[in-house]
Amino acid sequence: MKQMSRVQSMLFLVGGILMVLGAGCFAFMYAREVACWIYLVGALLFAWMQVSEIYEGNNPTIKRLKRIMTLADILFVFSGLLMVDTAFQFLRDTFTNYTTYIEVVYNKWVLLLLVAAILEMYTMHRISSCLKKEENSTSAQ
Numbered sequence: 001m002k003q004m005s006r007v008q009s010m011l012f013l014v015g016g017i018l019m020v021l022g023a024g025c026f027a028f029m030y031a032r033e034v035a036c037w038i039y040l041v042g043a044l045l046f047a048w049m050q051v052s053e054i055y056e057g058n059n060p061t062i063k064r065l066k067r068i069m070t071l072a073d074i075l076f077v078f079s080g081l082l083m084v085d086t087a088f089q090f091l092r093d094t095f096t097n098y099t100t101y102i103e104v105v106y107n108k109w110v111l112l113l114l115v116a117a118i119l120e121m122y123t124m125h126r127i128s129s130c131l132k133k134e135e136n137s138t139s140a141q
Helices: 006-027 032-052 060-088 090-094 098-104 109-140
Strands: none
Touching (some): 006 060, 060 109
């Protein structure tokens, strides 16, 4: 994996912190109108830095895991968009009645966040172990 620069590492860290703050404040109903935007900005920074981190090797497993990680990043951003919709109900008028809106969209950001977090944890640990194996095999030769 190509190492992130100092600025990229800081943006990655800030994005992660903003995601945690935004999701926590939103879940505990503290300043929801602001917290959703904080989470969305954090998710965009986090996703941008992860997508810009490029794997230059030939290992198909790591390439596959990197694609799964990109999917998790997309889900993080979509969860932020749904969080904004939960706070402001932008999509409310696109549904014929309020019950359908509640069933389909409202508070579904939690589900996307959960799936993205599980995918992210899985890929981070697998990529780390695959890179260690790759490093050990090249140093042994």
